[in-house]
Amino acid sequence: MKKAIVITLVLAMVGVAQAGTLLVSDIAGGDIRMYDSTTGAPQGLLCDVTAQGLTSPREIAVGSDGNLYVNVTQGIARYNATSGAYVDLWAASRHYTMTLDPTTNTVYTASPGAPYDVMQIAAGVESLYHTMVSPTITARVDHSM
Numbered sequence: 168m169k170k171a172i173v174i175t176l177v178l179a180m181v182g183v184a185q186a187g188t189l190l191v192s193d194i195a196g197g198d199i200r201m202y203d204s205t206t207g208a209p210q211g212l213l214c215d216v217t218a219q220g221l222t223s224p225r226e227i228a229v230g231s232d233g234n235l236y237v238n239v240t241q242g243i244a245r246y247n248a249t250s251g252a253y254v255d256l257w258a259a260s261r262h263y264t265m266t267l268d269p270t271t272n273t274v275y276t277a278s279p280g281a282p283y284d285v286m287q288i289a290a291g292v293e294s295l296y297h298t299m300v301s302p303t304i305t306a307r308v309d310h311s312m
Contacts, residue, residue, distance in 0.1 A: 190248075192224040192237065199224060199237065199251070214251035216244060221256070228267035228274075236274060238265035243274055243288065258288045 189204040190213060197217040201210040213235070216224045221239040228236050235248040240261060245254040262276035274288040275296060287296035 190227060190229075190235065192227050194223050194225060197222060197224065199227060199235065199246070212251070213248075214246045214253065219244065219253050219256075226265040228265070228269065230267060230272040231269050232272050234272075236265070236267050236272075238262055238276070243276075257291050258293055260293060262286070 187204050189202045191200050191202060193200055198215040199213040201213050203210055216237060216239055221241050221244055223240045224237045226238040229248045230236055233248055234245040234254055237244045237246060242256055242260050243258040245257045246252065247254060264277045266275050276286045278284045285296045286293050
């Protein structure tokens, strides 16, 4: 049972940097690792977020700008998706989860608690995108359709 849970978590934290390379965030280790997307063979470390004093890399996504966007405890950090070089702490506020529109490099995040704000971050500027009073009520409405 534990193995299935771990696999589910890992799959949610995967990105593709370049053809044939799979990126996986290691929350406990504080780094982003590379794997061959065909064989699964380890290809080494892309970056270590703890080198910048950052912690707990979770969701990752590669933007059209060639940067790897990493949701860390301190905000959204950017790294060069090919070299692993640190770019910046792009949005310095904590986010519960993250997704990226790779065509515009706009990040959408959710807050960890009520009122469950969905934030939009474009060009490093954060703004309120949507507020849900209760995600449970939203889910009930969606299921009844």
